[in-house]
């Protein structure tokens with residue numbers, strides 16, 4: 001005989017109070033979830049349409065070895081990506097090791113000595129600082145004589161149009177626009193806003209290349225930045241587009257010339273896209289891409305649920321419980337180390353892999369404070385899977401993302417809440433619940 005849902009939650013360590021509160025929040029989110037389902041339904045069809053158009057066949061799922069000449073599956077997959085992003089071409093490879101590598105590849109192959117790179121949306125993602133040479137590093141763009149200029153967003157999150165107009169000069173060759181806020185406090189850019197920004201920049205200098213760091217943003221809307229004028233979009237396959245199945249990889253989709261430059265840089269001048277064996281990964285790349293719209297929607301639901309769970313308890317959450325979503329990251333500020341630690345330990349306890357492990361803060365290389373990370377993942381480091389991390393320093397915020405299934409995301413957030421309740425950091429006052 002089957003037991004009730006409440007009972008199995010209880011067996012999984014969720015108290016009646018946490019269960020009751022969570023169900024109440026969940027019930028208030030039906031409209032939001034419908035909107036998210038609408039986007040994922042649209043994107044699911046977009047993906048299937050591209051796969052059918054390119055006649056993806058069983059033979060495409062097999063890989064090659066050695067040089068990888070005439071790799072049908074690899075070449076077809078790149079055509080599928082190009083169709084999904086509505087671009088002329090794409091490069092989708094296991095030889096692109098991560099998101100940073102994909103972005104570095106895009107920049108290093110499309111910029112030449114004497115060119116200038118411009119970021120009109122403030123400081124880029126941490127790991128790009130060394131790629132660009134903002135922090136000195138071997139092999140940076142700076143070492144190759146490529147300069148960098150940056151225009152910060154205005155206080156209210158708007159574009160500094162005057163500042164951007166001044167920053168664009170004869171040498172400006174490429175503009176890099178980061179869609180997701182990453183681990184900063186600025187708002188994530190919607191595709192519509194990216195489109196406005198690109199139109200403005202092309203109005204100043206029509207031949208400048210506009211690249212979008214698309215990490216964490218793929219499939220969160222029905223349009224992608226390449227639908228609104230981006231010449232190149234770039235991302236990681238262990239985030240949204242890998243659908244949780246890709247074990248490695250990155251992608252670039254864009255103008256033929258940009259992709260050609262990147263392929264010559266990734267392999268070698270003269271060889272370009274013609275080499276690069278796909279080994280055994282194609283099956284997971286295809287199936288992951290097929291699942292990506294749905295998996296992304298699960299991560300979005302988990303983020304919206306987390307925002308509402310903690311916002312209603314009085315914590316500051318970014319984005320807030322009602323805002324539209326343009327990426328899968330959710331920040332929650334606890335204001336003390338105990339909250340951050342309890343939250344991350346709860347997420348870890350919900351994991352199917354390494355659920356028995358207790359994460360502790362540690363001094364990670366490259367960080368100026370201890371960091372606690374929760375990650376029980378099938379693919380190591382994959383952040384489309386349920387994961388969270390928090391630097392142990394003010395304002396004591398955690399960044400939460402992922403959830404291959406909504407049910408797992410929900411359980412993870414409930415576990416985190418249970419940990420906070422058990423530690424006496426949160427008490428569930430139903431009177432304080434705002435409808």
Ligand SMILES: *Cc1c(COP(=O)(O)O)cnc(C)c1O
Nearest residue numbers: 098099100125180182215216236
């Ligand atoms: C994750 C991410 C990156 C870097 O990707 P890695 O795979 O961690 O190297 C770059 N930009 C943004 C916005 C990201 O979210």
